[in-house]
Structure formats: structure tokens, C-alpha cells
Amino acid sequence: MxxxxxxxxxxxxxxAIKTVExxxxxxxxxxxxxxxxxESEKRxxxxxxxxxxxxxxxxxxxxxxxxxxxxxxxxxxxxxxxxEFEQIHDYLQVTYPHVVIPPLPEKRVLYAWRKxxxxxxxxxxxxxxxxxxxxxxxxxxxxxxxxxxxxxxLQEEHGWRExxxxxxxxxxxxxxxxxxxxxxxxxKPDPEVESFKNYGKQxxxxxxNFLYTRSKIIEKNYALCKLHANYGKxxxxxxxxxxxxxxxxxxxxxxxxxIADSIDSVAEDEEQLADQLKEYLFYAGALQQLCSNHxxxxxxxxxxxxxxxxxxxxxxxxxxxKSGIMSRLFGTTDPxxxxxxxxxxxxxxxxxxxxxxxxxxxxxxxxxKKVMVEIDHFQKQKDKDLHESLVNFxxxxxxxxxxxxxxxxxxxxxxxxxx
Amino acid sequence: xxxxxxxxxxxxxxxxxDDMDMPTLMDDQEPSPLIMEHGYDIAIKVDAPIKQLSxxxxxxxxxxxxxxxxxxxxxSVRRRYNHFKVLHKRLSAAHPLTAAPPAPPLHSxxxxxxxxxxxFVAIRTLALNAFLDRIAKHPILTHSEDFRLFLTTxxxxxxxxxxxxxxxxxxxxxxxALAYGGDGRHSNGVRVKDPEFSSAxxxxxxxxxxxxxxxxxxxxxxxGTAALAAEYSSxxxxxxxxxxxxxxxxxxxxxxxRGVSAGAGAAGQAAGGRPxxxxxxxxxxxxxxxxxxxxxxxxxxxxxxxxxxGTDTSDDLQNRVEEATEALRSELWSWTAKxxxxxxxxxxxxxxxxxxxxxxxxxxxxxxxxxxxDTSVHHLFQTVSKNGxxxxxPTTSAAPHASPSASPQADPLRPDSPDGTDT
Numbered sequence: 001m002x003x004x005x006x007x008x009x010x011x012x013x014x015x016a017i018k019t020v021e022x023x024x025x026x027x028x029x030x031x032x033x034x035x036x037x038x039e040s041e042k043r044x045x046x047x048x049x050x051x052x053x054x055x056x057x058x059x060x061x062x063x064x065x066x067x068x069x070x071x072x073x074x075x076x077x078x079x080x081x082x083x084e085f086e087q088i089h090d091y092l093q094v095t096y097p098h099v100v101i102p103p104l105p106e107k108r109v110l111y112a113w114r115k116x117x118x119x120x121x122x123x124x125x126x127x128x129x130x131x132x133x134x135x136x137x138x139x140x141x142x143x144x145x146x147x148x149x150x151x152x153x154l155q156e157e158h159g160w161r162e163x164x165x166x167x168x169x170x171x172x173x174x175x176x177x178x179x180x181x182x183x184x185x186x187x188k189p190d191p192e193v194e195s196f197k198n199y200g201k202q203x204x205x206x207x208x209n210f211l212y213t214r215s216k217i218i219e220k221n222y223a224l225c226k227l228h229a230n231y232g233k234x235x236x237x238x239x240x241x242x243x244x245x246x247x248x249x250x251x252x253x254x255x256x257x258x259i260a261d262s263i264d265s266v267a268e269d270e271e272q273l274a275d276q277l278k279e280y281l282f283y284a285g286a287l288q289q290l291c292s293n294h295x296x297x298x299x300x301x302x303x304x305x306x307x308x309x310x311x312x313x314x315x316x317x318x319x320x321x322k323s324g325i326m327s328r329l330f331g332t333t334d335p336x337x338x339x340x341x342x343x344x345x346x347x348x349x350x351x352x353x354x355x356x357x358x359x360x361x362x363x364x365x366x367x368x369k370k371v372m373v374e375i376d377h378f379q380k381q382k383d384k385d386l387h388e389s390l391v392n393f394x395x396x397x398x399x400x401x402x403x404x405x406x407x408x409x410x411x412x413x414x415x416x417x418x419x
Numbered sequence: 420x421x422x423x424x425x426x427x428x429x430x431x432x433x434x435x436x437d438d439m440d441m442p443t444l445m446d447d448q449e450p451s452p453l454i455m456e457h458g459y460d461i462a463i464k465v466d467a468p469i470k471q472l473s474x475x476x477x478x479x480x481x482x483x484x485x486x487x488x489x490x491x492x493x494x495s496v497r498r499r500y501n502h503f504k505v506l507h508k509r510l511s512a513a514h515p516l517t518a519a520p521p522a523p524p525l526h527s528x529x530x531x532x533x534x535x536x537x538x539f540v541a542i543r544t545l546a547l548n549a550f551l552d553r554i555a556k557h558p559i560l561t562h563s564e565d566f567r568l569f570l571t572t573x574x575x576x577x578x579x580x581x582x583x584x585x586x587x588x589x590x591x592x593x594x595x596a597l598a599y600g601g602d603g604r605h606s607n608g609v610r611v612k613d614p615e616f617s618s619a620x621x622x623x624x625x626x627x628x629x630x631x632x633x634x635x636x637x638x639x640x641x642x643g644t645a646a647l648a649a650e651y652s653s654x655x656x657x658x659x660x661x662x663x664x665x666x667x668x669x670x671x672x673x674x675x676x677r678g679v680s681a682g683a684g685a686a687g688q689a690a691g692g693r694p695x696x697x698x699x700x701x702x703x704x705x706x707x708x709x710x711x712x713x714x715x716x717x718x719x720x721x722x723x724x725x726x727x728x729g730t731d732t733s734d735d736l737q738n739r740v741e742e743a744t745e746a747l748r749s750e751l752w753s754w755t756a757k758x759x760x761x762x763x764x765x766x767x768x769x770x771x772x773x774x775x776x777x778x779x780x781x782x783x784x785x786x787x788x789x790x791x792x793d794t795s796v797h798h799l800f801q802t803v804s805k806n807g808x809x810x811x812x813p814t815t816s817a818a819p820h821a822s823p824s825a826s827p828q829a830d831p832l833r834p835d836s837p838d839g840t841d842t
Binding site for chain 1: 563621624632633644664672686770778785787
């Protein structure tokens with residue numbers, strides 16, 4: 001990005017966000033550009049091995065706002081593959097610990113009810129939609145959308161990989177993982193954050209259970225509807241050998257076939273809805289991640305306080321001249337000067353500790369503030385989206401039931417009208 | 420009735436059958452009245468199987484009811500499977516030229532282990548009913564003396580009248596074949612194929628095939644529907660758990676989940692009903708009947724062949740060929756019509772059941788949609804409860820004009836009260 005095109009940051013600094021309303025009224029990238037993933041393409045690494053095949057997605061960026069200067073060009077298209085999306089996602093996760101990072105679509109099919117793999121065209125299409133959704137979610141998130149790396153991701157074909165690796169997010173990530181791997185036992189966990197964490201867990205299990213039973217249902221339903229094709233075949237074959245009944249049987253056979261055919265589109269639509277629910281399954285994971293980040297900060301604060309307390313105790317002992325094992329064994333032996341020196345040294349350390357605590361506290365407060373707004377926003381958006389998905393799910397069921405009912409009513413009529 | 424030995428009512432609701440759940444077939448105290456169909460002077464019903472435990476053996480008897488204009492009938496008699504078998508044998512022996520409706524098959528080796536299972540007995544009951552019905556509607560067999568004896572002999576004497584000649588040949592159904600004596604020999608000479616009957620044989624064979632497939636598919640359809648019902652109810656459970664865990668800020672989600680729960684519940688209930696296994700009783704019987712007709716045609720062809728080949732040119736043989744031809748001609752026509760009626764009956768039942776299942780689940784999902792999208796339900800409920808409270812409290816009960824308009828609006832769609840999570 002050239003220097004003269006310095007990003008025109010939104011007038012409000014992110015710290016000014018206090019409420020969800022502010023949060024939602026923020027300027028976002030999506031207000032200035034259109035992002036779509038237009039198509040996907042299979043590519044090979046030169047070798048013929050199956051594992052070296054991969055799919056790339058064409059990210060298309062159009063600037064709709066003529067005055068907008070943040071991006072390099074008005075129109076750009078760029079090929080990206082899934083692993084690159086994973087990189088930007090990881091980068092965002094590390095760089096913005098206080099944000100519920102929009103999740104990527106599933107890497108492998110979860111809750112699959114029929115065989116499919118990552119090269120399946122249907123799967124590629126669903127992933128394309130999922131990746132596009134990811135980009136839109138990031139671009140409409142006020143805290144994420146103006147990230148330099150993200151904008152580069154959308155526009156810079158070459159060199160992007162180097163800059164993002166240079167940004168050192170991997171190192172940070174490693175540190176994070178180390179700190180997280182210690183099981184965190186907090187003395188005073190924030191009840192609100194705790195409840196969010198539990199909520200995330202619950203949401204994850206509930207969505208998981210729901211998706212699981214849904215996959216079972218569609219599996220059974222699919223088999224059942226496909227069974228109608230056998231009826232269709234039977235009836236049309238039967239109609240050949242019958243004289244009076246032939247007509248009715250044949251017509252009924254057609255309706256049977258229509259039932260068997262209609263399930264395909266239903267299954268496809270339902271799969272899309274399942275993808276929407278899966279997004280929230282992963283969102284629930286992101287929410288828990290956020291809570292863990294909060295816990296890590298809290299942990300820092302508590303550690304700092306612990307050190308301070310230890311120091312204070314040490315100081316009182318020193319002030320009483322009872323530092324060291326010798327003093328405890330033989331009574332006060334330190335001369336006053338020594339005592340003075342130790343206490344002074346400790347005082348300085350205590351001062352530093354206090355500062356550390358202050359810093360940790362500030363960090364935590366800042367973080368909590370941000371997180372609360374973030375979670376508020378997330379809850380709102382989640383509630384709306386989930387409601388919509390579930391309503392769509394029900395609508396789909398209504399439609400499918402209606403269609404099947406119609407077909408069967410016709411079949412009944414055909415059969416009854418046979419002479 | 421028939422309670423000389425200790426009897427135990429078969430518990431038809433006991434559903435641990437090998438493949439499908441059966442509807443209840445209880446010996447209802449008020450049996451449905453028998454109504455003669457148009458054009459027939461007889462009506463027959465087989466139902467209410469009872470497991471009889473005597474000192475020597477255990478067996479199942481079936482209640483046979485009959486009304487008939489031709490002879491007086493007792494209100495009901497009890498017969499066991501062997502009696503039906505003997506009836507079939509006697510009918511085929513007495514009427515060599517017509518194919519008697521085949522009796523329902525013996526249990527298979529697998530069913531032998533579980534002969535008294537509810538599902539097996541239920542299917543056999545329906546099959547025996549179809550068997551007798553077919554005899555009753557047959558223009559010749561219905562006037563048979565054996566048939567009358569079967570229907571009217573009191574329970575105590577039936578064993579004397581309907582003694583099964585228990586030799587191995589009869590058991591294997593060879594008795595009827597032997598009745599024809601020499602006809603059983605295969606003639607190596609001329610083969611005769613009457614175009615009229617050969618097309619009929621083709622049709623009968625094809626029909627057997629179709630009936631078997633139809634029976635198969637329908638069993639699969641019912642099984643699949645039942646499996647789907649089980650999945651729907653597990654989805655309902657999942658959604659119920661979810662909806663109770665929905666937090667304060669998830670009103671929309673909760674509504675959606677509740678909707679799905681309601682819909683899945685209704686769909687599960689709709690699909691979970693137990694269908695009558697009539698197809699499994701009637702369709703194999705019809706297929707066997709078709710096979711029996713095809714056999715008769717082959718017999719006639721053999722006789723004809725013998726006649727044409729000239730080994731036996733007596734008038735007697737010619738007469739017999741003529742007789743058989745005539746009998747088949749008249750038989751096939753009415754047989755096909757009746758069989759079509761029976762098939763239509765089975766198909767109509769299947770279609771009616773599917774329509775009712777789908778209509779119910781559609782209704783359930785539509786209601787689910789209302790539950791999921793209706794935002795006013797909560798507010799509605801709140802006003803109602805407020806009014807309810809006001810009506811209950813003694814201070815405001817003096818103002819009767821205030822509330823009656825709002826109170827009857829308690830939503831019938833939502834029996835579960837919203838626990839205020841939306842507020």
C-alpha cells in the first residue's frame with residue numbers, strides 16, 4: 001500500500017465504543033465495497049497425485065464508494081485457497097483476542113449423512129458460499145474490517161504471505177497456546193464471563209445435537225423418498241400388463257417418481273441451512289476462545305497480585321528484621337542499616353508490582369469493556385440469525401410435507417379412480 | 420366361547436416383534452357388525468385370535484363370524500389354523516377344475532421359533548380373513564358343503580368333522596396333485612399352447628412378481644416411516660433441552676427451537692402410528708392365488724396336449740379338456756376382477772395412510788411455523804395473565820367490565836407457558 005493512500009480511519013476511535021448501538025453504527029468496510037467470491041477452480045500442483053489437487057476461490061472486490069481511498073484499486077479479483085483463509089483467520093484470532101472472530105466453514109464435512117469429500121462439487125460450492133460469508137462477516141465487523149492484513153488479503157496476490165508471516169502472529173500464537181495449555185484455575189472468575197463461557201459450551205452441544213439428529217432425519221427421509229422411485233418403477237412396469245388399471249397405475253407411478261425427485265432439492269436446501277447452523281457451532285467455539293482470553297488476562301492480574309502480596313509479607317518481615325533463616329533461628333541479627341536497605345529495595349519492587357497490577361487491571365478492564373460490547377453484539381446477531389435459520393428450516397419442512405402430501409393425494413385419486 | 424382350555428388373550432400391544440409393530444387386534448366385546456356387500460348373500464370375518472393352552476399343545480384359535488342367507492349360522496365359532504388348511508384341501512379335492520384360494524402359508528422356519536408372536540398372529544389373522552372372504556365370494560366354492568360345515572359346526576365337534584388326514588403327502592400339499600391321478604405325468608409329446616391361456620399365464624406370472632415387489636416395498640415404506648418417526652422424536656427431545664437452556668437474550672432462538680420441537684414432535688407422532696399389516700397378509704395370498712390359477716392352466720394344457728398327441732382319444736378326455744377350458748374361462752374373468760378389487764383395496768389403504776400421515780405432519784410443521792414466528796404470543800400471554808391476576812384479586816373483582824374481552828385469548832397453540840425469557 002503506498003504511503004499517500006494512508007487509511008482514512010473512521011472518525012471514532014474504537015475505544016470510544018461504549019454500547020452496542022455505537023458498535024453497530026461504526027463505519028465498516030462493507031459500506032464502501034462489495035465482496036463476492038465469484039467462482040472456484042480446481043488446480044493441481046503439477047503432480048498427478050490426488051492430494052496435490054486443491055481448489056482456489058476467486059475473491060472479487062468492487063469499490064462502491066467513489067471517494068474511498070483505503071483500497072488500492074476500484075476493482076480487483078484474486079485467487080485464494082482455503083489454507084490462506086485459514087491463515088488470515090488465525091492471524092485475526094491472535095491479533096484481536098477481544099473479538100468473536102467469525103469462523104471459517106468446516107474443513108471436513110461434519111454430521112455428514114451421505115458420502116462426500118472435499119472435491120465433491122456440491123461441497124466446493126457450499127464452501128464457496130461459506131468463505132464468502134466469512135469475508136462479509138469480517139468486513140462488516142467494525143473492529144476487524146480495517147485491518148491492514150485483511151485488506152491486503154483481499155487485494156495483494158503476491159507478497160501477502162510474507163507480510164503476514166512477518167507480522168509474527170505465529171510466534172504470538174505459540175505463546176498463547178503455551179499460556180492456555182496450563183489449566184487455568186482462577187481465584188475469582190468473572191461471573192459474567194464464566195456464564196458466557198458456559199453458554200458457549202451449551203450452544204455448542206445443543207447445536208451439535210440438533211445437527212446430528214437433523215442429519216439422521218434427512219438420511220432416513222432421503223432413503224424413504226428414494227423408495228418411492230421403486231414404487232414408480234413397479235407401477236409403470238405393472239401398468240404395461242394391465243388393461244383397465246393400466247392408466248391409473250401409470251399416472252400414480254409418475255407421482256411416485258416426482259416424490260423421489262423432489263427430495264434432492266430439499267436435501268440441498270437443508271444442507272445450506274445446516275451450514276448456517278454450523279457457522280454458529282463454530283461461533284460458539286470462538287466465543288469460548290474469547291472467554292479463555294479473558295481468563296488469561298484475569299490470570300495475569302491475579303498473578304501480579306500474588307507477587308505483590310508476597311513482597312508485602314517479605315517487607316514486613318524485613319522491617320521487623322526477620323529476614324532470612326538466620327534471623328528466624330537466632331533472633332534479630334541484622335543491623336539496622338541492613339534492615340533499612342532491604343526494606344528500601346523491597347519498597348521499590350513493591351512499587352513496580354503495584355504498577356504491574358495497575359497495568360494488568362487496566363488491561364483487564366479495557367478488555368472486559370470491549371468484550372461486553374462484542375458479546376452483546378454477537379448475541380443480538382446470533383439470536384436473529386438462528387431464529388431465521390430455524391424458521392427457514394421449518395418452512396422447508398412445511399414445503400416438503402406439502403409437496404409430498406399433494407403427490408400422495410394425487411396417487412390416492414389415481415388409485416381410487418381405477419375401474 | 421371356546422374356553423374349555425385355559426386361554427390367554429394374546430397381548431397384541433406387546434411390540435417386540437421381529438420386524439414391525441402391530442396394531443392391536445383385541446377381542447372386542449362389541450364386534451363390528453357384519454354387512455353383506457352388494458351382490459353377495461354372505462359376509463365373513465376372522466378376528467380375535469386367542470392363544471389356547473391345553474395339556475398337550477399350545478395353539479391359536481381365531482374367531483370366525485359369518486352371516487349368510489343360505490343357511491343358519493352360529494354367531495361365531497373358533498377355528499385353528501389346521502382347520503383352515505383342511506378346508507382348503509377339501510375344497511381343492513372337491514373342485515378339481517377350479518383353483519381354490521390358497522390357505523395362508525405355514526410359518527417359515529424362522530417364525531417357527533416365535534409362532535405366537537403378536538405380529539405373526541396378526542398377519543395370519545388378516546390372511547385367514549382374506550382366505551375365507553375369497554371363498555365366500557367365489558361363485559362355486561361358496562356353495563360347497565365343506566365350507567358350510569366349516570362355518571357352522573360347533574367348536575366341540577369340529578375336530579371330528581374336520582379331521583386332517585395326517586399323512587406326509589397331505590402335509591406337503593401333494594394330496595390334491597394325486598387326486599388327478601395320471602394327469603400329473605409330464606407328457607413328452609406335443610405341447611399345446613392356447614394363445615388365450617398362454618397370455619393369461621404370462622400375466623399371472625408377471626402379476627405374482629409385481630405383488631411380491633409391492634409387498635416388499637410397502638413393508639420397507641412402513642419400516643422407513645417408523646424409523647423416521649423415531650428420529651423426529653429424538654429431535655424433539657434435543658430441541659426441548661435446547662429451549663430450556665436458552666438464555667435471557669435468545670428469545671428468537673428459543674421461539675425457533677420451540678417451533679422445531681413442536682413440528683418434529685407432530686411429525687414423529689404422525690409417522691409413528693402403527694399401520695395395519697394387511698398388505699403382508701393379502702398380497703402374498705393373491706400372489707399364491709395367481710400361482711394356483713397358472714397351475715390350473717398348465718394342467719389344462721397338459722390334458723390338451725395329451726388329447727392332441729392322440730395317445731388317449733376317448734371322448735372322456737375330450738370332455739374333460741372342454742370342461743377344464745370352460746371352467747378356466749369363466750373362472751379367470753371373475754378372478755381377475757376380484758383380484759383387482761383386492762389389490763385396489765390394499766393400495767387404497769396404503770395411500771390413505773400416507774395421506775393422513777403427511778397431512779398430520781404438514782399440520783404440525785405449519786403450527787411450528789406459527790410458534791416460531793409469532794412474536795405476539797408472549798405479549799398476549801402477559802396481558803392475559805395480568806388480567807387473570809386482576810380478576811382473582813378481590814380489590815378489582817368489583818370491575819367486571821374490565822377484562823372479559825382479553826381473557827379468552829389464551830393461545831391454544833402454546834400449552835407451555837413462556838417463562839418470561841423474552842422480557
